[in-house]
Amino acid sequence: QQQVKQSPQSLIVQKGGISIINCAYENxxxxxxxxxxxxxxKGPALLIAIRPDVSEKKEGRFTISFNxxxxxxxxxxxxxxxxxxxxxxxxxxxxxxxxxxxxxQGTTLQxxx
Amino acid sequence: xxxxxxxxxYLVKRTGEKVFLECVQDMDHENMFWYRQDPGLGLRLxxxxxxxxxxxxxxIPEGYSVSREKKERFxxxxxxxxxxxxxxxxxxxxxxxSYGANVLTFGAGSRLTVL
Numbered sequence: 001q002q003q004v005k006q007s008p009q010s011l012i013v014q015k016g017g018i019s020i021i022n023c024a025y026e027n028x029x030x031x032x033x034x035x036x037x038x039x040x041x042k043g044p045a046l047l048i049a050i051r052p053d054v055s056e057k058k059e060g061r062f063t064i065s066f067n068x069x070x071x072x073x074x075x076x077x078x079x080x081x082x083x084x085x086x087x088x089x090x091x092x093x094x095x096x097x098x099x100x101x102x103x104x105q106g107t108t109l110q111x112x113x
Numbered sequence: 114x115x116x117x118x119x120x121x122x123y124l125v126k127r128t129g130e131k132v133f134l135e136c137v138q139d140m141d142h143e144n145m146f147w148y149r150q151d152p153g154l155g156l157r158l159x160x161x162x163x164x165x166x167x168x169x170x171x172x173i174p175e176g177y178s179v180s181r182e183k184k185e186r187f188x189x190x191x192x193x194x195x196x197x198x199x200x201x202x203x204x205x206x207x208x209x210x211s212y213g214a215n216v217l218t219f220g221a222g223s224r225l226t227v228l
Contacts, residue, residue: 032215034215043220089155089156098161099205100146101158105153105155106153
């Protein structure tokens with residue numbers, strides 16, 4: 001019930017294409033869903049986050065789509081660029097919690113020029 | 114502009130050695146965390162701390178302990194390192210409160226190899 005399952009494990013996309021990473025969770029009490037981006041040699045950094053009272057959140061080329069009934073959420077990267085090549089982690093937590101995030105398994109994205 | 118600093122980027126230790134991983138943050142954050150990152154397993158929480166001298170177990174605390182004597186410093190201790198503790202260790206911090214607590218700032222990581 002505490003797991004977050006992320007897919008695919010790796011993804012190769014052509015420059016200009018759309019990258020889609022999916023996550024599923026079991027615990028319906030989760031109410032905060034962030035995505036973190038990690039470049040090689042760096043720690044993860046918060047990219048974008050959503051709460052379940054909205055179905056979509058967009059920041060530039062990055063969009064989170066949230067399906068509460070299916071207990072799934074996904075990250076869409078529009079017009080993918082080589083600079084987006086990184087590892088992406090979804091996560092879930094309780095907003096009342098003190099930062100104890102449950103992370104997915106990670107997706108390594110490669111955007112080919 | 115470094116906000117979470119992990120003192121050792123790469124360490125090589127032998128089985129049975131005691132290992133200290135140090136983490137310092139300069140953002141006056143109340144919460145600090147130690148995660149372990151392994152391919153295909155994502156990030157798994159080892160220990161976290163809400164305040165000085167306070168600690169709580171995460172999901173995989175076995176074989177680890179922590180120390181937080183000062184607000185800005187959180188240390189991870191491997192009492193007797195084993196080969197299955199070879200991994201990337203990530204320290205993170207966040208503010209207290211329902212909004213800021215979930216916004217984690219991570220260090221660059223410490224890659225530990227146990228031979």
